[in-house]
Amino acid sequence: MVVVPGERVRVRGSAKVTYLLVLANTLIYLYTSYPYMFLQSTEESVYSLGFIPALLFTNPIQGVVRVFTSMFTHADIFHIFFNMYFLWLFGKSVEGYLGSRKYLSLYMLSGIAATLFYVAIIPVGGYDSLVIPAIGASGAISGVLGSYLLLFPHTRLIWCMFFLFLPYCIPVPASLFLVVWFAEQVIYGYARLGGVAFFAHVGGFIAGIAMTYLIARRASRQYAYWAFSSLYDWYRSIGVIFTGRRGLGKITKAVLIIFLVAVAAGFAYSLYTLTSEPPLTYIMRAQASSGTATASDTVSLVVYRDGGVEISYSPVDVVRILLGRMQPYIYNPSLSGESLVIDATYSVTIRGLTVPVELHANASYDSSGVILYGSGWMNTRVVNIRVSSLGESAVLGNPITINFELHSERLRMETALSLGGIASLALTILAIISVKKADEVSAFTEEYTYIPPLL
Structure with a gap:
């Protein structure tokens, strides 16, 4: 108007x-x-x-x-x-x-x-x-x-x-x-x-x-x-x-x-x-590289009192892939206060697809179980979204290796x-x-x- x-x-x-x-x-x-x-x-x-x-x-x-x-x-x-x-x-x-x-x-x-x-x-x-x-x-x-x-x-x-x-x-x-x-x-x-x-x-x-x-x-x-x-x-x-x-x-x-x-x-x-149920709020700075391309982005990370986790959307592809695959280790109450080496093979669900992940990282966690620092590499596969007259469909794409470094900071706001x-x-x-x-x-x-x- x-x-x-x-x-x-x-x-x-x-x-x-x-x-x-x-x-x-x-x-x-x-x-x-x-x-x-x-x-x-x-x-x-x-x-x-x-x-x-x-x-x-x-x-x-x-x-x-x-x-x-x-x-x-x-x-x-x-x-x-x-x-x-x-x-x-x-x-x-x-x-x-x-x-x-x-x-x-x-x-x-x-x-x-x-x-x-x-x-x-x-x-x-x-x-x-x-x-x-x-x-x-x-x-x-x-x-x-x-x-x-x-x-x-x-x-x-x-x-x-x-x-x-x-x-x-x-x-x-x-x-x-x-x-x-x-x-x-x-x-x-x-x-x-x-x-x-x-x-x-x-x-x-x-x-x-x-x-x-x-x-x-x-x-x-x-x-x-x-x-x-x-x-x-x-x-x-x-x-x-x-x-x-x-x-x-x-x-x-x-x-x-x-x-x-x-x-x-x-x-x-x-x-x-x-005043009743304030969530834990963090900002996370992620630097990730795949092949010769290196990119970085800053996202918000919110942990609610019921255990729910919300990570803001990143427009940077390699950072978005990294954070989506790392969610089981971005917030993990069982690792509260720990500093350790993670060697893990697991899978996550993306758009209804089971996506394999191999993770090797040095990581440290705060008392709430939120990762404060992490660096290492990840092997996974991308998810391609195909658009047709029938709608969208997700299929597994090529393998990808991501080298990364993460830093998180608690915001007491x-x-x-x-x-x-x-x-x-x-x-x-x-x-x-x-x-x-x-x-x-x-x-x-x-x-x-x-x-x-x-x-």
Whole structure:
């Protein structure tokens, strides 16, 4: 879906910060993408500038720095284009109304809140997010959208959707588009759809709502006094009475609050799991070689209290094969506290196939039975997936020998995640209060499309 301006909100304040942010993001994208003809950023730049939650616990200074570098890094040309388009579309009016300093504060703090939500929801959204870099200005821009919702809910936008490649465009109030957008982020976030940090969008949007209520109430009262009081009295004296709504309607508020409560429930459940049955969480760095090819990757390893083990997906083939075949020796309570030489021949089940494994390794384990260090070699066979009109089928492929080295590190993150969850829950509650009192903040009613400068 695409949205374009339906009417102009004439705010006399400056939009210089919005344009500077667009310029800064664009210049950084040009730098990170020039090796690929500006079509996409390099993998190196994504991993060196993106926010990786595990860094907050293994290298806190680097983790904090990445909170900010990630806000100016984008994956590809579509990512940067649509983010900057939304920033331009909604940011100009918000900045003109709030003023450049307050607007920049809202933008940056919304980006930080987006990171907070992204990390705090990990117990619900999945621990694989610990090692996946998050990039993009969308968390901060979501804060601008939340602010726009409270300030200008009745401005008209043209909402275009595509059916069979044909556009269908309808005029809608900004509140309808933004509430639907927010609802999608919450639903997709809980559905754990991959590739997008939906709860970062949720966090930025919620922060934008809460901060706008805190910083714009006084400005809105002053705007109302200067812009409307004398005009209202004059029109009333000649028999013209305005009846348009101010702020969000009752249905809009109700829908928003329902989804905000759903977000709050997620953080409440996250806090419950962290206090009642916190899992053991590790990051594992694996280096593996087969033939002349050497590759490495970092994955998350989670051991739940019921004995279940979850290893995050590795896009590196040789690492994924290694970890899939080594699972019986990655977590093994019978080897707790041991340092030993493993010579084992066994089999694992992959896609319904019995796959033979021959393992020789030097390994050491912690007191929980999680491998802390391992090095050696493995003989096994690959599994090939064949796709046909009847579906997918798995068959055993060629033998493969993998030389490897593993290092695991325990992340003691329960306290930090709990504090993050409490902060996110508090911010969500503040946003609920802000929505209920949104009429105090709304810049104008349906009748007024001109906002004078704040004197």
